[in-house]
Amino acid sequence: MTDVQVWWGRADQASAAHVELFNEIERDRHARFRVASARDQFTVGCAIVRLVLADMTGIAPEKLELDRECTRCAGPHGKPRLVGSDLRFSVSHSGDRIGVAFATGVELGLDVERAEGRDRDGVADAVLTPAELAGWRALPEPQREAAFYTYWTRKESVVKATGDGLNAPMDELHVSAPGEPPRLLTYPGGLALDATMTDLDPGPGYAAALTVLGPLGTLTVHDAGPLLAG
Ligand SMILES: CC(C)(COP(=O)(O)OP(=O)(O)OC[C@H]1O[C@@H](n2cnc3c(N)ncnc32)[C@H](O)[C@@H]1OP(=O)(O)O)[C@@H](O)C(=O)NCCC(=O)NCCS
Structure with missing residues (x-):
């Protein structure tokens, strides 16, 4: 059983002090963003990673060796x-x-x-399996929006766990229907995965899901605000 911590931050919590923690690659990416909101998202994501890992390892956040290849x-x-x-x-x-979700020993x-x-309709056509699409289209219109994002985040959490990302054919990845407990049913290529899936609540207007490639122990949710304000 693996315990997981999920930390939530906001883009407006980004600060210049966070950039001081970054390595050269992160500073270079930070400098290349043309859109401020995307730059802030990147900054806060990197800062949460470094600050939480520093707490877990006892290594200073700016000294952590992160690879993004x-x-x-x-x-x-x-x-x-x-x-390492x-x-x-x-x-x-x-x-x-x-x-940012953290665990030890499992992807x-x-x-x-x-x-x-x-x-929504175009993406649903592209990413839902024929059976998912039929079930989704049969839903009353007011339920379709939320159901779409539940499907989408469940699927994307799986391909992010495997590292395949959107290279995995999403229309061959079958997950349980939004009204059912979250579960991976089929991964592309028939790959057998021991996946535990959870829907998360990131606040009004957002959907989120987490997939752990193994059994999930305790899940704790944290506000990254105080850590980012440091
Ligand atoms: C990973 C991916 C699914 C993210 O989708 P998204 O909804 O746009 O973005 P999210 O905000 O959920 O996730 C972005 C984060 O995922 C992480 N990430 C990048 N590649 C990843 C991968 N293959 N698997 C899992 N996580 C990945 C990074 O931490 C990234 O954030 P950061 O760069 O700010 O640190 C998508 O970008 C993807 O499929 N990337 C791989 C595509 C690829 O291989 N292209 C070939 C490039 S040569």
Whole structure:
């Protein structure tokens, strides 16, 4: 059983002091953002990662060796990991919300989405399996919006846990229906995964899900505000 901590922050909690904690790659990415809101999301995500890992390891946040190498192209934008450690974490941001989930010894994936503003019907066509799509379309219209984001975050949490990201064909990834307990039913390629899925509540207007590749022990949820204000 693996205990998981989920920490939530807000984009407006980003500060210049956080950038002081970053390594060269993170500073370079930070400097390249043209849109302030995306820069703030990145800043808060990196800062939560470094501040919580520092607390867990006793290593100063700026001294933690984080690797972000993409497994596809070796660029500095892949799933981040703490070098030489069995601590695992997953970062997600959408709108004003930034979440980071932490565990020891098992891979995990977190996804948060602001529950509005997508081409919902178009994305549903592309990412739901035929059976999911039929069930989703049969829902009364007022329920479809929330159900879509539940499907989407459940699926994305799984592909973030495996590290496949959106390279995994989402329309071959089958999860339980939004009205049912969250569960992975089929992973693309028939890959057998011991996945534990949980819906999270990141606040009004947002949906989120967490997938742990193993049995989940205790899940604790934390406000990153005081840590970020440091
Ligand atoms: C990972 C992915 C699913 C994230 O989707 P998203 O909804 O846009 O973004 P989220 O906010 O939920 O997650 C972003 C975070 O996921 C993490 N991440 C990046 N790649 C990841 C991967 N392959 N698996 C899991 N997490 C990943 C990063 O921490 C990133 O945040 P950061 O860069 O600010 O630290 C999507 O970006 C993806 O599929 N990326 C891989 C695509 C790829 O391989 N492209 C080839 C590049 S050469």
